[in-house]
Amino acid sequence: MKNVTLIGASGFVGTAILNELLARGHKVTAVVRNPEKIGVSNPNLAVVKADVTDTEALSETCKGRDAVISAYNPGWTNPNIYEDTLRNYPLILKAAKQSGVKRLLCVGGAGTLFCAPGLRVVDSGAIPDAIMGGVKSLGEFYLNTLINEKDIDWVFFSPAGALLPGQRTGKFRLGKDDLIVDENGNSRISVEDYAVAMVDELETPKHHCERFTIGY
Numbered sequence: 402m403k404n405v406t407l408i409g410a411s412g413f414v415g416t417a418i419l420n421e422l423l424a425r426g427h428k429v430t431a432v433v434r435n436p437e438k439i440g441v442s443n444p445n446l447a448v449v450k451a452d453v454t455d456t457e458a459l460s461e462t463c464k465g466r467d468a469v470i471s472a473y474n475p476g477w478t479n480p481n482i483y484e485d486t487l488r489n490y491p492l493i494l495k496a497a498k499q500s501g502v503k504r505l506l507c508v509g510g511a512g513t514l515f516c517a518p519g520l521r522v523v524d525s526g527a528i529p530d531a532i533m534g535g536v537k538s539l540g541e542f543y544l545n546t547l548i549n550e551k552d553i554d555w556v557f558f559s560p561a562g563a564l565l566p567g568q569r570t571g572k573f574r575l576g577k578d579d580l581i582v583d584e585n586g587n588s589r590i591s592v593e594d595y596a597v598a599m600v601d602e603l604e605t606p607k608h609h610c611e612r613f614t615i616g617y
Contacts, residue, residue: 402426402428403427403428403468403603403604404427404430404465404466404467405429405430405466405467405468405469405470406430406432406462406463406466406469406470407419407422407429407430407431407432407469407470408432408453408459408472408473408493409432409433409471409473409474410429410432410433410448410472411431411433411438411439412472412474413474413592414472414474414508414564414592414596415472415508416440417592417593417596418470418472418508418596418600419439419441420441420596421593421596421597421600422600422603423441423445423446425600425604427445427600427603428445429443429445429446430447430449430462430466431446431447431449432451432453433448433449434450434452435450436448436449436450453473453492453493454489454492456495456496456499457496459492460496460497460500463496463500463502464500464501464502467502467503467603468502468503468504468505468506468603469497469500469502469504469506470507470508470599470603471497471505471507471508472508473493473508474508475489475535477532482534482538483534483537484538486535486538486539487538487541487542490507490539490542491546493505494546494547494555497553498552498553502553503554504553504556504603505553505554505555506599506603507543507547507555507556507558508558508599509543509557509558509560509612510535510536510539510543510559510560511559511560511561511562511580511588512528512536512537512539513540513559514579514580514614515578515579515580516580522580523536523540527562543612551610554609554610556602556608556610556611556613557612557613558595558602558612558614559613559614559615560590560595560615561580561588561614561615561617562582562587562589562616563587563588563589563590564589564590564591565589565590565591565592566593567591567592567593567594568591568593568594569591569593569594569596569597570591571594571597572594572617573590573597573598573617574615574616575613575615576613576614576615577613577614578612578614579614581614581615581616582616583617588616589617590615590616590617594615595615
């Protein structure tokens with residue numbers, strides 16, 4: 402059993418990761434802005450109301466844990482998603498390091514994956530303008546900040562191009578920096594299978610200070 406802090410546990414991806422963690426018997430401290438959005442109860446679950454901008458409070462929730470998993474997202478409809486991501490994700494990194502926790506597992510984005518030699522998804526024209534701010538900012542955090550981080554064992558787990566509600570199959574492929582596509586050229590993964598792979602990485606670390614990705 403691992404003892405983890407999960408940031409953003411009430412969101413789309415965070416909820417799937419929370420369910421997977423609890424199903425496997427891990428102990429979870431769920432950090433959320435709105436505790437009422439946590440729809441499950443479990444003896445291994447503690448829910449803490451905190452804001453990621455409060456570094457001291459966030460650091461306290463991470464102390465003594467085996468790992469921190471961040472599924473933080475300012476909200477896709479947030480008009481300031483670009484600025485909020487670039488301001489707040491470094492604060493999450495700072496809090497994790499300050500707490501002394503050894504591992505930080507980040508829910509990443511697909512934007513910085515390569516879809517052709519030398520061409521990242523974010524520059525391919527495939528990203529709708531409506532979500533470009535969130536995609537671009539998370540990519541910039543990875544490329545400009547996280548990739549240079551040496552003081553904590555981090556991973557940035559990029560989903561496939563399409564991350565959708567679906568089934569927990571446990572059957573998928575993992576990769577490194579290239580977008581994973583199927584025989585029809587589609588890049589997709591269910592959020593349930595994404596959560597499986599994230600908790601697999603928590604339980605049996607195979608990636609250290611690097612990005613990896615997933616797809617069918």
